[in-house]
Amino acid sequence: MATVISNERLTDGVYHLQVEGEYGGAMGQFYMLRAWGAYPLLSRPLSIHQVTDRGVDFLYHVVGEGTEIFAGLTPGDSIELEGPFGNGFPEVEGRIALVGGGIGIAPLYYCAQKLPGSDIYLGFSREAFRTEAFGPLAGELNINVGGLVLDSVDFTAYDHIFVCGPHPMLKAAQLKAMAAEQEGRGPQVYLSLENRMACGIGACLVCSVSCRDGQRKACADGPVFLSREVIFHD
Amino acid sequence: MINLTANIAGVHFKNPVVMASGTFGFGREYGKLYDVSMLGGISGKGLTLHAKPGNPGVRVYETASGMLNSVGLENPGVEAFLSKELPYWETLDTARIVNLGGNTLPDYVLGAELIQQDDDARRLAGKRAVDMIELNISCPNVKEGGIAFGVKTPAAREVVRAVRAATRLPLAVKLSPNAEDIAEMAEMCEAEGADAVSLINTISGMKIDVRRRRSVFHNLYAGLSGPAIKPVALRMVHQVAKRVSIPVIGMGGITSATDIIEFIMAGAAVIQVGTYNFMNLRAGSTLVEELQQFMIEEHISSLDEIRGII
Ligand SMILES: Cc1cc2nc3c(=O)[nH]c(=O)nc-3n(C[C@H](O)[C@H](O)[C@H](O)COP(=O)(O)OP(=O)(O)OC[C@H]3O[C@@H](n4cnc5c(N)ncnc54)[C@H](O)[C@@H]3O)c2cc1C
Ligand SMILES: Cc1cc2nc3c(=O)[nH]c(=O)nc-3n(C[C@H](O)[C@H](O)[C@H](O)COP(=O)(O)O)c2cc1C
Ligand code: FES
Numbered sequence: 061m062a063t064v065i066s067n068e069r070l071t072d073g074v075y076h077l078q079v080e081g082e083y084g085g086a087m088g089q090f091y092m093l094r095a096w097g098a099y100p101l102l103s104r105p106l107s108i109h110q111v112t113d114r115g116v117d118f119l120y121h122v123v124g125e126g127t128e129i130f131a132g133l134t135p136g137d138s139i140e141l142e143g144p145f146g147n148g149f150p151e152v153e154g155r156i157a158l159v160g161g162g163i164g165i166a167p168l169y170y171c172a173q174k175l176p177g178s179d180i181y182l183g184f185s186r187e188a189f190r191t192e193a194f195g196p197l198a199g200e201l202n203i204n205v206g207g208l209v210l211d212s213v214d215f216t217a218y219d220h221i222f223v224c225g226p227h228p229m230l231k232a233a234q235l236k237a238m239a240a241e242q243e244g245r246g247p248q249v250y251l252s253l254e255n256r257m258a259c260g261i262g263a264c265l266v267c268s269v270s271c272r273d274g275q276r277k278a279c280a281d282g283p284v285f286l287s288r289e290v291i292f293h294d
Numbered sequence: 295m296i297n298l299t300a301n302i303a304g305v306h307f308k309n310p311v312v313m314a315s316g317t318f319g320f321g322r323e324y325g326k327l328y329d330v331s332m333l334g335g336i337s338g339k340g341l342t343l344h345a346k347p348g349n350p351g352v353r354v355y356e357t358a359s360g361m362l363n364s365v366g367l368e369n370p371g372v373e374a375f376l377s378k379e380l381p382y383w384e385t386l387d388t389a390r391i392v393n394l395g396g397n398t399l400p401d402y403v404l405g406a407e408l409i410q411q412d413d414d415a416r417r418l419a420g421k422r423a424v425d426m427i428e429l430n431i432s433c434p435n436v437k438e439g440g441i442a443f444g445v446k447t448p449a450a451r452e453v454v455r456a457v458r459a460a461t462r463l464p465l466a467v468k469l470s471p472n473a474e475d476i477a478e479m480a481e482m483c484e485a486e487g488a489d490a491v492s493l494i495n496t497i498s499g500m501k502i503d504v505r506r507r508r509s510v511f512h513n514l515y516a517g518l519s520g521p522a523i524k525p526v527a528l529r530m531v532h533q534v535a536k537r538v539s540i541p542v543i544g545m546g547g548i549t550s551a552t553d554i555i556e557f558i559m560a561g562a563a564v565i566q567v568g569t570y571n572f573m574n575l576r577a578g579s580t581l582v583e584e585l586q587q588f589m590i591e592e593h594i595s596s597l598d599e600i601r602g603i604i
Contacts, residue, residue: 098521099358101356101359101360101521101573102572256352258354258363258572260575261324261575263324264316264365265316265353265365266365267353268347268365
């Protein structure tokens with residue numbers, strides 16, 4: 061059991077949750093959270109937004125029953141955390157771009173802290189949030205509201221690109237990565253996938269990802285995959 | 295001292311808390327969170343003769359008090375299991391159950407034979423890593439095999455008979471709640487020489503995405519598990535336990551010590567825990583502790599005192 065330090069509403073349906081305790085983790089890793097008893101049955105995976113000396117932070121979007129309950133948490137409330145789980149983004153060097161779409165910016169803040177000076181691209185469909193925190197850490201900061209943030213990223217200009225966002229954005233990033241590769245200037249592109257999960261630790265196989273070398277688990281082999289490894293079916 | 299032990303066909307269970315197939319992998323992942331040797335037993339992920347990639351599309355959906363899964367028996371195949379997972383099982387001090395599925399009758403038989411051969415070799419070397427085979431004729435998530443064998447008694451009889459002939463290991467047959475007559479099915483298993491029956495597997499269910507106007511699942515239907523199915527499972531365990539004299543391994547929606555006691559009172563020898571492992575990653579250790587506590591409070595010194603009393 062952990063204790064909620066704060067749970068601040070940033071904009072419509074987006075919250076910044078701070079949890080107290082000795083929680084660590086690497087960039088791109090996630091925790092399984094629950095703030096209820098038996099129902100909803102499953103815990104919810106949330107990426108590490110940052111690790112502080114007081115605990116661990118999350119940034120989440122209210123989309124359904126579980127995140128609705130998270131939104132109702134107030135300081136002092138109890139919450140259960142299991143983790144950190146997953147492989148996370150690699151510690152890389154060189155020219156780096158961090159590209160986030162919507163709530164996909166959540167894990168990128170921790171990346172920005174660990175890889176200061178990276179170029180950061182943040183895209184939002186309606187309203188930008190939390191962008192002010194990224195500013196001081198960025199080489200260049202690009203913010204896009206209402207458009208396609210990927211359009212502003214020159215894939216040939218980087219050695220490493222980390223992408224987290226909605227499914228169509230990940231697929232588009234894979235196409236851009238392939239195009240750049242064909243020009244012979246392909247960066248290593250890493251995608252963070254958000255498959256539905258049950259156990260979060262690699263035991264139930266509900267989170268399977270089709271990869272070139274067979275089935276992988278989003279929770280244990282991922283959530284971060286090299287874009288060229290993943291086969292998108294839809 | 296309270297006695298939590300049970301015995302099925304010579305296999306010792308230090309307590310009745312066994313982890314259900316498909317929800318516990320082969321124990322390695324949970325083994326990082328707590329000592330899985332404190333469990334009564336582990337039933338591994340369902341195996342088929344050859345590796346299976348499982349079903350495409352969404353594989354899990356939550357329902358009121360339950361979940362639907364459409365994993366479709368993704369597994370590494372019997373041989374990969376024997377070479378890669380069994381060495382880990384050897385290090386565990388708990389009953390180790392191989393859950394065996396199949397697409398066709400020969401698949402089941404060849405799978406059982408491979409496990410038996412491996413076991414013979416291990417015995418010669420003074421080792422042992424499989425304590426029991428749990429024959430799964432009840433997976434609702436694969437098109438061929440699985441459930442096709444588990445609904446009608448004559449089809450199930452063929453598989454049970456063939457597998458019984460292929461192995462000398464203790465054999466439990468895992469029954470489907472979708473069987474036409476589950477008590478008749480259990481009687482058939484007993485007559486064919488099964489050492490135990492396990493029940494229930496998931497109940498075939500469905501979820502429709504009304505906006506996209508299609509089933510959420512690629513295979514249309516998926517398997518329902520969790521607290522939602524507990525009353526059905528309990529009734530079936532009770533029915534079956536009254537009809538057979540071989541032990542019954544009961545499961546379906548167990549999330550607490552009192553749930554375990556209910557299944558034991560309905561006649562189960564030991565129980566299995568599935569979906570609760572996702573609700574509480576330390577389900578095994580939680581349940582064993584709670585069960586001990588409950589028995590002390592209720593002055594129950596051994597599970598034999600209450601088994602089948604209803
Ligand atoms: C590794 C990982 C990291 C994530 N990090 C974040 C994050 O930092 N911030 C954030 O806002 N969201 C994140 N998500 C998505 C988040 O887990 C879902 O939005 C959340 O589980 C929805 O729960 P709900 O009860 O509100 O929605 P419901 O629709 O009621 O959920 C029903 C079920 O679907 C699952 N589900 C629904 N949407 C998603 C989704 N997009 N991805 C995965 N499972 C889903 C739920 O876990 C639950 O099992 C992450 C997902 C994964 C897999
Ligand atoms: C994700 C998942 C995968 C499963 N895979 C198998 C399997 O491979 N073999 C099998 O016999 N049962 C399998 N089952 C069924 C469980 O072992 C168990 O019979 C069922 O879930 C009911 O118990 P519960 O309500 O405690 O989960 C699976 C269940 C779930 C939820
Ligand atoms: S969520 Fe269980 S294996 Fe990934």
